[in-house]
Amino acid sequence: xxxxxxxxxxxxxxxxxxxxxxxxxxxxxxxxxxxxxxxxxxxxxxxxxxxxxxxxxxxxxxxxxxxxxxxxxxxxxxxxxxxxxxxxxxxxxxxxxxxxxxxxxxxxxxxxxxxxxxxxxxxxxxxxxxxxxxxxxxxxxxxxxxxxxxxxxxxxxxxxxxxxxxxxxxxxxxxx
Amino acid sequence: xxxxxxxxxxxxxxxxxxxxxxxxxxxxxxxxxxxxxxxxxxxxxxxxxxxxxxxxxxxxxxxxxxxxxxxxxxxxxxxxxxxxxxxxxxxxxxxxxxxxxxxxxxxxxxxxxxxx
Numbered sequence: 001x002x003x004x005x006x007x008x009x010x011x012x013x014x015x016x017x018x019x020x021x022x023x024x025x026x027x028x029x030x031x032x033x034x035x036x037x038x039x040x041x042x043x044x045x046x047x048x049x050x051x052x053x054x055x056x057x058x059x060x061x062x063x064x065x066x067x068x069x070x071x072x073x074x075x076x077x078x079x080x081x082x083x084x085x086x087x088x089x090x091x092x093x094x095x096x097x098x099x100x101x102x103x104x105x106x107x108x109x110x111x112x113x114x115x116x117x118x119x120x121x122x123x124x125x126x127x128x129x130x131x132x133x134x135x136x137x138x139x140x141x142x143x144x145x146x147x148x149x150x151x152x153x154x155x156x157x158x159x160x161x162x163x164x165x166x167x168x169x170x171x172x173x174x175x176x
Numbered sequence: 177x178x179x180x181x182x183x184x185x186x187x188x189x190x191x192x193x194x195x196x197x198x199x200x201x202x203x204x205x206x207x208x209x210x211x212x213x214x215x216x217x218x219x220x221x222x223x224x225x226x227x228x229x230x231x232x233x234x235x236x237x238x239x240x241x242x243x244x245x246x247x248x249x250x251x252x253x254x255x256x257x258x259x260x261x262x263x264x265x266x267x268x269x270x271x272x273x274x275x276x277x278x279x280x281x282x283x284x285x286x287x288x289x290x291x292x
Binding site: 018095158159 | 189248249250254263264269272277281282284288
């Protein structure tokens with residue numbers, strides 16, 4: 001099984017985890033003991049990361065099934081302790097789930113790009129589909145400069161290429 | 177996929193060397209008949225291999241996750257070094273008008289143009 005450090009060497013996995021848990025979360029992942037299960041308080045003490053930050057990272061990872069816990073009850077005090085372990089081996093499953101969702105979004109965006117003509121204000125950068133451009137009499141709604149046709153072919157081609165790469169990666173046939 | 181199957185697959189995947197079916201049902205906390213049904217479904221879905229194995233005089237099966245459950249390519253999330261904004265996004269999702277996505281698409285077009 002790949003170690004956390006190996007995983008984090010992949011720039012995409014690093015960026016993905018960084019978006020989820022931030023710099024301190026990455027730090028926690030790197031410093032998380034290789035063996036066993038650990039309470040949030042022990043993790044905070046061992047890693048020197050603020051307890052709230054440790055908890056926040058663990059819950060965020062848990063939501064993606066990248067961390068799991070089991071609870072033990074102290075029979076004398078009735079207190080519950082949560083013992084955590086990292087399941088970095090599930091990272092590809094987590095990314096797969098996100099990619100399924102992203103594929104749907106990118107397909108919708110590609111359809112929109114394909115089905116519309118766009119106009120742009122070169123001064124403000126505002127982009128309008130044809131109907132809205134007509135409503136504003138082909139003038140920028142902000143600065144009133146004339147707007148010109150925007151060729152989105154390059155954007156659309158790049159988007160379609162990535163959609164295909166995602167389909168290939170998650171094993172989806174093209175949806176009709 | 178139903179939950180017991182997902183749980184079983186997850187457990188099988190976590191053992192790269194495979195796991196005996198006779199151990200799997202104990203670890204899952206289900207009875208052996210239920211485990212057989214789960215394993216049959218996973219095998220039919222092409223997610224695991226079931227290899228005959230002898231444990232003493234008893235016949236059991238070694239279960240391994242198939243490599244066809246190949247990891248996805250995480251680089252699909254990147255345009256250059258920009259991560260797609262959809263990950264952990266709190267904005268209301270109007271995909272047609274999403275500015276962060278538009279910026280990412282521009283980056284994608286630039287990267288793909290440069291690669292050509």
